Amino acid sequence: MNTKTTLVADNVSLRYGSKGSGVTAIENISLDVNEGEFVTIVGPSGCGKSSFLSMVAGFVPVSGGRITLDGKPLSGPGSDRGVVFQEHALFPWMSVRQNIAFGPRVNKVPAREIEKRVDELLELIGLTRFRDSWPKELSGGMKQRVAIARALANRPKMLLMDEPFAALDAQTRRFLQDELLRIWQTTKTTILFITHGIDESVLLADRVVVMTARPGRIKTIIPVPLPRPRDENTPEFTRVRKQVSDALLSELKMV
Amino acid sequence: MRDMIIRTLSLLAFLATWWLLALVNASVQWVPAVMIPTPPQVLEAGWDIRELVPGDIAISLMRVFEGFLIAAVLGVLLGCLSGSSRFAENIIDPVLEVLRPIPPLAFLPIFIIWFGLGEASKVLMIAFSAFFIIYVNTYQGVRYADPLLMRAALSLGASKRQAFFGIGLPSAMPEIFTGLRLGIGMAFFVLVAAELIAADSGMGFRIQEARWQFRVDRMFFGAALIGMIGFILFAVLKFAESKLLAWKPRREAH
Numbered sequence: 001m002n003t004k005t006t007l008v009a010d011n012v013s014l015r016y017g018s019k020g021s022g023v024t025a026i027e028n029i030s031l032d033v034n035e036g037e038f039v040t041i042v043g044p045s046g047c048g049k050s051s052f053l054s055m056v057a058g059f060v061p062v063s064g065g066r067i068t069l070d071g072k073p074l075s076g077p078g079s080d081r082g083v084v085f086q087e088h089a090l091f092p093w094m095s096v097r098q099n100i101a102f103g104p105r106v107n108k109v110p111a112r113e114i115e116k117r118v119d120e121l122l123e124l125i126g127l128t129r130f131r132d133s134w135p136k137e138l139s140g141g142m143k144q145r146v147a148i149a150r151a152l153a154n155r156p157k158m159l160l161m162d163e164p165f166a167a168l169d170a171q172t173r174r175f176l177q178d179e180l181l182r183i184w185q186t187t188k189t190t191i192l193f194i195t196h197g198i199d200e201s202v203l204l205a206d207r208v209v210v211m212t213a214r215p216g217r218i219k220t221i222i223p224v225p226l227p228r229p230r231d232e233n234t235p236e237f238t239r240v241r242k243q244v245s246d247a248l249l250s251e252l253k254m255v
Numbered sequence: 256m257r258d259m260i261i262r263t264l265s266l267l268a269f270l271a272t273w274w275l276l277a278l279v280n281a282s283v284q285w286v287p288a289v290m291i292p293t294p295p296q297v298l299e300a301g302w303d304i305r306e307l308v309p310g311d312i313a314i315s316l317m318r319v320f321e322g323f324l325i326a327a328v329l330g331v332l333l334g335c336l337s338g339s340s341r342f343a344e345n346i347i348d349p350v351l352e353v354l355r356p357i358p359p360l361a362f363l364p365i366f367i368i369w370f371g372l373g374e375a376s377k378v379l380m381i382a383f384s385a386f387f388i389i390y391v392n393t394y395q396g397v398r399y400a401d402p403l404l405m406r407a408a409l410s411l412g413a414s415k416r417q418a419f420f421g422i423g424l425p426s427a428m429p430e431i432f433t434g435l436r437l438g439i440g441m442a443f444f445v446l447v448a449a450e451l452i453a454a455d456s457g458m459g460f461r462i463q464e465a466r467w468q469f470r471v472d473r474m475f476f477g478a479a480l481i482g483m484i485g486f487i488l489f490a491v492l493k494f495a496e497s498k499l500l501a502w503k504p505r506r507e508a509h
Contacts (some may be wrong), residue, residue: 045281061405089407093425103411105415106421154412244455 006157006190007033007056011065014051024215027053028065031209031218033158033192038184040193042244043211043219044251049194052216053162056192057083069157079107082189084152084161088134088143096122097131103154121149124183141172145179152187157163159184161193164202176201181228192199198248202241203230210247220247270294292472297385297479300472307461312484315446315457318374322381323442327435330386334393334434335430338427339419346396348490351390359384360448367453377449384445385438392437397423430501433498439492443485 014026033039043049054060056067058077067074069081077083082103090099100121104114122128125145137145144164151159165173177200184191195201201208201242208222222243226236277293278355280286292300301308337344363380398483400423408418450459458481465473 012494057406057410059409077406077409077412078412081410083407083410085403085407087403089403091407091422091425092504093500102408102413102421106408106413106417136502150407167313175364215489244477 003071004035005032005142005191006035006070007031008068009052009056009065010067011053012055012062012067013064013136014048014055014060014209015063017207026055027215029216029218030065030220033190036188038191038193038204039209040195040205040207041209041211042198042248043216044213045196047211047213048163048195048216052211053083053160053192053194056158057081062155069225070108075196077101080157080158082154082156084144084147084151084159084164086163087243088135088140088147090143090146090150092135095132096127096136096138099135099146100150103150107154111247117153117155121152123157124186125149125179140168141176144168144176148180148183152183156189158190158192161191163194163196166196173200178229180204185228198241198245199232202237202244203232206241208240208244210244210251213251219251222247261439268325276396289369289469292475296472297475300470301476301480304386304461304476306479311456311458311461312480313448315459315481316484318377318381318449319439319442321374321378322446323439324388325378325382325387325436326385326442329382330389330434330438331431333394333432333487334390335397335424336398338388338394338400338422344394348394351387355387355391359387359445363449363452372453377446380449381442381445384441387436388441389431389434392434395426396434400424400426429500432500436489436496437493439488440485443481443488447481 009029009031012026012029013024015022015024017023029052031039041049041052051060054061056074058074058081091102094102098116100118101114104117109117118131119128122131124224125148127142127145130138130146131141135146140145147164148159165176169174180191181204193204194197194202195204202224205224208224210219210222211217212219222240226234227238230237232238232241274294277291277296280291281288281293333347337347360378362383364384366376366380370379404420404422404426407424409415413421446457447459447462450457451463454460454463459476462474462477465471465477
């Protein structure tokens, strides 16, 4: 088992507005993520879980503490972290192929290598047939699969996913969860996944991070020692789900 | 399809009403018959000056294109600048906001004094008028380019420049195109006004000339000609837009 730490968040906090009168969105989050690990973060809405992801992605600077990836402090967004957003965020004037190729292209990867990666990723997400389609011609689930492929095209160290399946219908979501697990097992990319779905968090993760209500802190981290593929109807699954929901529920009562 | 039929019928009904009105007026003589020519009379008037028409169209279109080109280049350039940089916005925007509400035609006499009665004053007048609408639309489009797409581009390793030219600018294309379309409309609008006042050729001038000759039928013809040319120009632009922006999800029909 590989247990090399890749992402380290050390005492990270986020404040909006000026000192004194500002709002603290996130307070003293410390989290280590291991290489190849799948970590989900759940929390009440407004707890700052998406803001935390934005800081890891480099969109929002930390107000305190620091985040390092493989020992290097983060400064701004970079191609070592692929981001998948809640909305697919595909470039609408680019074909599926061009969308996936965008990352390697701006990173000056040779054209041959780009073609190879695009083909591999299209194969991986099962959308080879749609390589020349426009995003508007795809269903919601297909768009999100392309978004995942696009984020993977840079061969990032981490995949950061901000409630990527929240806008999809239940069946599509279920399908994409399985797809994501399959992709994760194939590529072995470390994944940090934000969600408000308890089932989703337990189904996917090696560890579930439960956050407190505002200001966001880590309430507890629950390991999910269940073999994959997981079945939501087993007693073991139910036990972990209850652990997560109890932790969340006590948080909701305090508000 | 059904829309097209209704639209065509509406147009035909309009023509018929005009024709009927002209015929009734010719027999009852509310006003002298020459004041309201029938559609065939207007066509005939056009036929009479048929040697002049191509030249008029050419010179007018030339003025529109020259003016429009200047406006488009400046408008898109400055719009991009102030849409993408707060510093540029603070410098460019206030000046333009002050000038914008002034009807461009108010500047026409000034332009004539500055640039004379030749081509320059008309072309620059057109450029000046069309500029604002192109600038504003570009500025808005670039300024409010989908921040999510910009984030996506940055997270994929794009530099700020790459994100702007690769993502910000293309995502503003629909707005820029709207600006260009409105800009052409504006250019046409001002063209005629400029030619009415200071010209010795062009479609607008031909109307003015007909007025001196008291040829209402020719005035009608001139107006119809400008309408036709404008219509064709818009159709071409619309077509180009639909090709270039084919990626855009179509808005739901209401």
